[in-house]
Amino acid sequence: MQQACSLLCGFLLVLGFCAASAQGPEDVLGLRSSFECEDGGSADTRVCQITNLCIVNGKLYLLTAADVAGDARPKIPDIMVNWHAQRLARIEYLDVHQLAQHMAGMQVKYVEQGVLQHVAWANNFYHSMEALVAFAMKACQVFGHCKASEPSAQAPQLIRTEENDLGNPNPAAFDWLAHHPTVAQAMRCITQHPAPHILGLQGQITIVRSAVIGIGRSNRIYSGSLTRPGFHDIYVLPERWLVDDFRERMAQCAGAPTLVVQASDRLNISIVNRGDGAGRHMLNVQETRSRILSDFAQEIDRVRIIRPEELDFAEQLRAYATSSVIITTHSAANANLMFIPKGSAVVEYVWHKDVAPAHDWVVDLLTDMHLNCSLVGVHQQDHRLLEWRREIFYRQPKFEELSITQKLAFYENNEDLTKDMLDGLDHKFHANFHLDWAVLRPALQRAIGAIRTGNHTFNFMPL
Numbered sequence: 001m002q003q004a005c006s007l008l009c010g011f012l013l014v015l016g017f018c019a020a021s022a023q024g025p026e027d028v029l030g031l032r033s034s035f036e037c038e039d040g041g042s043a044d045t046r047v048c049q050i051t052n053l054c055i056v057n058g059k060l061y062l063l064t065a066a067d068v069a070g071d072a073r074p075k076i077p078d079i080m081v082n083w084h085a086q087r088l089a090r091i092e093y094l095d096v097h098q099l100a101q102h103m104a105g106m107q108v109k110y111v112e113q114g115v116l117q118h119v120a121w122a123n124n125f126y127h128s129m130e131a132l133v134a135f136a137m138k139a140c141q142v143f144g145h146c147k148a149s150e151p152s153a154q155a156p157q158l159i160r161t162e163e164n165d166l167g168n169p170n171p172a173a174f175d176w177l178a179h180h181p182t183v184a185q186a187m188r189c190i191t192q193h194p195a196p197h198i199l200g201l202q203g204q205i206t207i208v209r210s211a212v213i214g215i216g217r218s219n220r221i222y223s224g225s226l227t228r229p230g231f232h233d234i235y236v237l238p239e240r241w242l243v244d245d246f247r248e249r250m251a252q253c254a255g256a257p258t259l260v261v262q263a264s265d266r267l268n269i270s271i272v273n274r275g276d277g278a279g280r281h282m283l284n285v286q287e288t289r290s291r292i293l294s295d296f297a298q299e300i301d302r303v304r305i306i307r308p309e310e311l312d313f314a315e316q317l318r319a320y321a322t323s324s325v326i327i328t329t330h331s332a333a334n335a336n337l338m339f340i341p342k343g344s345a346v347v348e349y350v351w352h353k354d355v356a357p358a359h360d361w362v363v364d365l366l367t368d369m370h371l372n373c374s375l376v377g378v379h380q381q382d383h384r385l386l387e388w389r390r391e392i393f394y395r396q397p398k399f400e401e402l403s404i405t406q407k408l409a410f411y412e413n414n415e416d417l418t419k420d421m422l423d424g425l426d427h428k429f430h431a432n433f434h435l436d437w438a439v440l441r442p443a444l445q446r447a448i449g450a451i452r453t454g455n456h457t458f459n460f461m462p463l
């Protein structure tokens with residue numbers, strides 16, 4: 001709570017109800033809610049800390065006494081919970097006597113510390129990991145839970161609040177961490193508690209004794225600069241100490257070193273490849289590896305091929321944390337770039353200039369994490385690659401009806417398929433690709449050059 005004070009004090013405090021002291025389950029009638037908000041004057045950056053936040057049937061309530069008239073209740077200000085969807089928190093008032101009526105047959109469960117948060121695009125690893133960072137920053141900044149050495153049993157719990165927006169079609173039914181075992185492993189480095197959705201807390205009354213809600217001044221969520229301008233006018237970078245603490249804690253948890261790449265190091269180059277069936281799989285990584293070994297022999301300690309989907313979270317983190325240069329394409333696995341050593345470099349290789357804006361993710365991540373790394377964004381020009389979301393094809397029931405040969409042909413080249421074999425196959429596409437050495441070599445040279453000179457920049461090489 002000392003940390004909470006350093007966050008909250010010094011701002012205009014909006015004081016809520018007088019809080020009653022601690023109660024047991026037998027004494028819900030005595031509970032009252034109160035709140036304090038760091039009030040920057042805007043819902044976008046407001047963070048409120050609520051005492052005795054009540055969750056019943058997927059709704060958030062402040063508990064009041066029956067005799068407090070509606071207009072005498074201090075109004076909780078607007079709190080933005082999802083900037084991209086412009087969602088405000090919905091918090092209503094509930095008189096404790098009504099709560100007591102609701103209680104027949106319901107258990108009261110207490111959560112000591114809770115972070116209420118939207119987990120946008122929860123079906124994607126990249127965005128799930130940014131939700132994890134946002135949670136970890138609140139756990140540290142508000143609740144003072146910053147270090148790996150602190151017991152995870154005493155860490156706050158993440159409670160999800162997202163609605164049916166931004167990639168979570170049915171949040172109540174979507175078991176986020178079960179869907180992402182690697183994110184669950186990462187989460188256990190912070191807290192041992194599960195991350196339920198408020199809609200999943202049915203049949204019980206949940207009282208969060210100290211709940212935090214709101215985005216705050218910094219927002220480590222993909223800025224979406226292409227679709228929603230204005231993000232960077234509102235949000236500042238996370239504070240350096242906070243992300244340094246986060247990286248250190250995760251590295252310690254995974255048994256990884258926290259290295260800083262030195263200009264004179266012999267370098268570990270890693271090529272990150274997606275699975276053969278995942279789309280955007282690079283078909284010639286072994287050959288590329290040999291070329292790197294021969295053309296850059298003087299610079300290199302080792303060249304590794306990383307297949308993230310074959311590794312657990314700690315193994316992924318260790319692989320990235322010991323890489324001086326990562327060669328990758330646009331992929332959710334790029335969330336792991338938050339664990340690369342300071343002073344390292346990334347080559348993001350995409351297949352067409354129309355998807356080059358995909359580099360935004362990496363730019364955001366390296367900047368927000370204060371990594372002092374270089375990014376070389378580069379693309380080849382292959383018009384067959386424009387359709388890169390192969391998932392929309394292989395999730396079709398029709399895909400199951402294809403023969404093995406047809407499936408293989410589809411993975412590499414759809415020429416053997418006719419239009420009616422899969423829905424949406426009305427143009428040629430080719431979701432896997434070959435790295436073109438003529439494109440990759442100068443990009444890699446530039447990335448190594450950045451390490452040698454310490455001139456860390458983001459640059460994009462047109463063809």
Ligand SMILES: *[C@@H]1O[C@H](CO)[C@@H](O)[C@H](O)[C@H]1NC(C)=O
Pocket residue numbers: 259261265266267268301321322323324
């Ligand atoms: C290269 O990888 C090895 C093995 O993981 C590690 O011990 C070493 O520190 C790494 N070197 C650099 C420069 O990252």
Ligand SMILES: *[C@@H]1O[C@H](CO)[C@@H](O)[C@H](O)[C@H]1NC(C)=O
Pocket residue numbers: 261262263342343372451453454456
């Ligand atoms: C960034 O890295 C370079 C060398 O890799 C180093 O000289 C420089 O001091 C670093 N800057 C910061 C702000 O850490």
Ligand SMILES: *[C@@H]1O[C@H](CO)[C@@H](O)[C@H](O)[C@H]1NC(C)=O
Pocket residue numbers: 455456457459
């Ligand atoms: C740093 O690198 C960028 C891009 O590669 C280049 O434009 C710039 O001139 C370099 N700065 C220095 C001081 O070398």
